[in-house]
Amino acid sequence: MAAARKKAVFWSEPVSKVDLERPAVVQSGATIVDAVKEMKFNQISCVLVVDENQKLVGILSNGDLMHEYVGSTLPGDSPVDTIMTKDPFSATAALTVKEALEIFHSKPFRHMPILSGDKILGILSIRGLMTFISQHLPIQVLNLPPDSSLIASHTAGE
Amino acid sequence: MDGLKEYLTRKDFVSSSEVRWCPGCGDYAVLNAVQNVLPQLGLPKEKFVFVSGIGCSSRFPYYMDTYGFHSIHGRAPTIATGVKVANPELSVWVITGDGDGLSIGGNHLVHALRRNLDMNIILLNNRIYGLTKGQYSPTSVKGQITKTSPYGVIEEPLNPLRVALASEATFVGRAVDTDPKHITEVLKAGAKHAGTCFVEILQSCVIFNKKAWDHISDRSTRDDRLLYLEQDKPLIFGEKRNKGIMLKGTSPVVVTIGEQGITEKDLVVHDMYREDTVYAAMLTEMDFPDFPLPVGIYRAVKKPVYEEELEKQIKNVTALKGRRNLQALLRGSEYWTVSNGGQDIKRSSGISSLANDESQVMDEQIHELLKSTDPLTASLKTKIGKIFYDYDYKRSKVLSPRDSVATAIANFKSARIECILVGDSKQLYGILAERDIIQNVVLTSIDRDRTQISAIMRPVYEIMDESNSIGDVINILSISGHRHVPIRLKDGGFGLVTIRQILRFIHDTVEQVEKQEPETDSK
Numbered sequence: 001m002a003a004a005r006k007k008a009v010f011w012s013e014p015v016s017k018v019d020l021e022r023p024a025v026v027q028s029g030a031t032i033v034d035a036v037k038e039m040k041f042n043q044i045s046c047v048l049v050v051d052e053n054q055k056l057v058g059i060l061s062n063g064d065l066m067h068e069y070v071g072s073t074l075p076g077d078s079p080v081d082t083i084m085t086k087d088p089f090s091a092t093a094a095l096t097v098k099e100a101l102e103i104f105h106s107k108p109f110r111h112m113p114i115l116s117g118d119k120i121l122g123i124l125s126i127r128g129l130m131t132f133i134s135q136h137l138p139i140q141v142l143n144l145p146p147d148s149s150l151i152a153s154h155t156a157g158e
Numbered sequence: 159m160d161g162l163k164e165y166l167t168r169k170d171f172v173s174s175s176e177v178r179w180c181p182g183c184g185d186y187a188v189l190n191a192v193q194n195v196l197p198q199l200g201l202p203k204e205k206f207v208f209v210s211g212i213g214c215s216s217r218f219p220y221y222m223d224t225y226g227f228h229s230i231h232g233r234a235p236t237i238a239t240g241v242k243v244a245n246p247e248l249s250v251w252v253i254t255g256d257g258d259g260l261s262i263g264g265n266h267l268v269h270a271l272r273r274n275l276d277m278n279i280i281l282l283n284n285r286i287y288g289l290t291k292g293q294y295s296p297t298s299v300k301g302q303i304t305k306t307s308p309y310g311v312i313e314e315p316l317n318p319l320r321v322a323l324a325s326e327a328t329f330v331g332r333a334v335d336t337d338p339k340h341i342t343e344v345l346k347a348g349a350k351h352a353g354t355c356f357v358e359i360l361q362s363c364v365i366f367n368k369k370a371w372d373h374i375s376d377r378s379t380r381d382d383r384l385l386y387l388e389q390d391k392p393l394i395f396g397e398k399r400n401k402g403i404m405l406k407g408t409s410p411v412v413v414t415i416g417e418q419g420i421t422e423k424d425l426v427v428h429d430m431y432r433e434d435t436v437y438a439a440m441l442t443e444m445d446f447p448d449f450p451l452p453v454g455i456y457r458a459v460k461k462p463v464y465e466e467e468l469e470k471q472i473k474n475v476t477a478l479k480g481r482r483n484l485q486a487l488l489r490g491s492e493y494w495t496v497s498n499g500g501q502d503i504k505r506s507s508g509i510s511s512l513a514n515d516e517s518q519v520m521d522e523q524i525h526e527l528l529k530s531t532d533p534l535t536a537s538l539k540t541k542i543g544k545i546f547y548d549y550d551y552k553r554s555k556v557l558s559p560r561d562s563v564a565t566a567i568a569n570f571k572s573a574r575i576e577c578i579l580v581g582d583s584k585q586l587y588g589i590l591a592e593r594d595i596i597q598n599v600v601l602t603s604i605d606r607d608r609t610q611i612s613a614i615m616r617p618v619y620e621i622m623d624e625s626n627s628i629g630d631v632i633n634i635l636s637i638s639g640h641r642h643v644p645i646r647l648k649d650g651g652f653g654l655v656t657i658r659q660i661l662r663f664i665h666d667t668v669e670q671v672e673k674q675e676p677e678t679d680s681k
């Protein structure tokens with residue numbers, strides 16, 4: 001069962017090996033509109049909020065915006081602080097893939113800031129995790145045509 | 159506009175470029191004829207565009223004082239198609255040669271003709287490559303001696319008019335360079351035709367194929383050897399106007415009026431408006447010396463015009479799906495991001511492709527090939543239907559593309575979902591994620607009650623089947639950049655598989671494997 005042993009390797013890999021996403025960041029006090037602009041620019045579904053020392057103080061996701069802002073009476077120039085999740089859940093780069101999977105199962109969020117001390121290393125997302133795992137399964141998952149209808153029925157010359 | 163008619167003259171279309179054709183070249187006659195026709199069309203000068211390929215004939219645009227494009231060998235019809243589609247107001251003219259249009263550009267010509275854009279194609283046929291100094295062309299006749307056929311051409315020549323008819327050309331004409339007045343008539347009618355006008359000009363290259371058309375174009379014998387086609391008139395020719403074409407069975411024959419009791423009434427009457435191509439094709443078969451060579455308009459039928467059909471289609475689709483912009487396409491659909499030294503390649507959203515049985519069979523076959531003993535790998539062959547029912551399966555919300563953004567918001571809020579499918583029970587048109595709502599509602603001032611979902615939704619990358627494997631789904635999720643894949647359910651309707659479900663499945667599988675084989679948790 002050498003193959004299984006090989007698979008177990010990605011299981012205990014630290015998330016530092018996973019491609020973290022570049023975070024969208026705004027300062028505490030920035031407006032909600034600016035935060036959304038920042039998310040759009042970075043093509044990511046959450047924005048980190050930092051204080052004047054660049055220390056992480058909050059996170060705001062599309063879900064938060066949908067439930068706290070859209071349809072509310074809050075003006076768009078309200079500070080993000082009013083609706084962000086304060087002191088968000090974060091982890092260090094030593095977190096293993098297995099642990100990360102477990103966190104994502106038990107918590108509702110899809111993005112987790114990865115910190116080294118106060119320094120923000122990036123965002124671990126469920127998408128990043130899945131891509132990482134699929135990279136360990138190249139034949140079965142990755143090296144397939146971009147459209148399942150294009151998968152060859154047999155190898156060339158057969 | 160009426161004022162313009164009087165104002166513009168032939169001279170307005172004569173450019174200051176020095177003409178580089180050999181003295182005596184038939185191309186001059188065509189240039190003059192075209193410069194005569196344009197002022198009669200009642201269009202301002204800036205509306206004319208001449209597009210050519212490569213060849214002596216293709217130097218034409220330089221000599222016209224209009225917009226022009228001396229383009230790529232054989233590609234003039236294609237570039238002209240783009241010009242016309244982008245700006246249907248323009249009067250677009252393609253100038254090509256027998257080499258440019260029928261050798262390297264044969265394919266382009268055929269497809270431009272069958273599309274039937276409202277444009278004009280003039281093919282100057284000198285039966286030779288003039289510019290490159292005399293190689294044989296697709297219209298060179300059998301036996302013709304040229305630089306590349308020193309012992310005579312052994313290929314069957316193409317007849318440009320038959321190519322045009324076979325390509326469903328709606329206007330097909332022919333004229334001879336020695337009769338510029340007739341060229342003018344044919345081109346004028348062609349320019350007014352709604353659809354592609356294709357006109358072959360029999361043109362002499364005085365340097366490399368001097369005698370190509372002598373037998374029919376010579377003034378002294380022309381009347382006996384050319385048959386000028388006139389609508390609703392019998393096919394009569396000859397210096398004495400006493401010869402005609404009659405049908406014997408299905409074949410044309412030359413007869414003399416007054417002999418054997420034959421009168422004008424017995425002759426074939428020209429009808430260029432005939433829908434089918436049988437009669438026009440018959441005319442293309444007639445050639446000197448057995449017949450006079452017909453010149454004039456062979457065929458002129460009405461068919462839908464490409465750019466008008468396209469505009470209609472765009473209108474209809476826009477009405478249903480809203481207006482898209484290029485930036486959104488570039489940023490949001492079918493693009494690849496390669497980063498980390500090529501390690502990481504991800505594809506963003508794209509066009510939906512409907513699941514089909516064939517691909518399913520293939521998937522099964524390939525998975526058969528990829529048989530593995532590793533339990534995790536093996537688990538990837540599990541049908542997605544299973545994961546679906548085992549892991550927090552929720553039937554997806556499906557809204558209509560005509561529902562308002564406000565309705566979508568209400569659904570997102572009450573159902574606590576991340577993503578909504580847009581379509582009906584049979585078809586998906588798009589997908590709407592929280593992000594699409596947030597970006598539009600927060601950053602733009604759209605009217606939530608009036609804006610339809612179709613205006614802000616994104617295309618579906620791929621729709622999978624319950625029978626697709628988890629591996630397939632991971633593949634699509636990895637490369638699509640999406641967090642969800644729509645699944646067509648067996649009982650009709652659609653579901654969504656999320657990355658979260660997939661990850662939980664992998665987690666559980668690995669955990670099980672580890673329980674069975676604790677030693678694999680090495681390190």
Ligand SMILES: Cc1ncc(C[n+]2csc(CCOP(=O)(O)OP(=O)(O)O)c2C)c(N)n1
Nearest residue numbers: 213214215231255256257258286287288289
């Ligand atoms: C891609 C490419 N292939 C070949 C050539 C060489 N070439 C230039 S003109 C020509 C043929 C032109 O023949 P035709 O369209 O009959 O024009 P004419 O000169 O007879 O008017 C060829 C083969 C080229 N310029 N570019």
Ligand code: SF4
Nearest residue numbers: 180183214288363364
């Ligand atoms: S080479 Fe022939 S086709 Fe070309 S300009 Fe001279 S005469 Fe005309």
Ligand SMILES: [Mg+2]
Nearest residue numbers: 255256284286
């Ligand atoms: Mg030629």
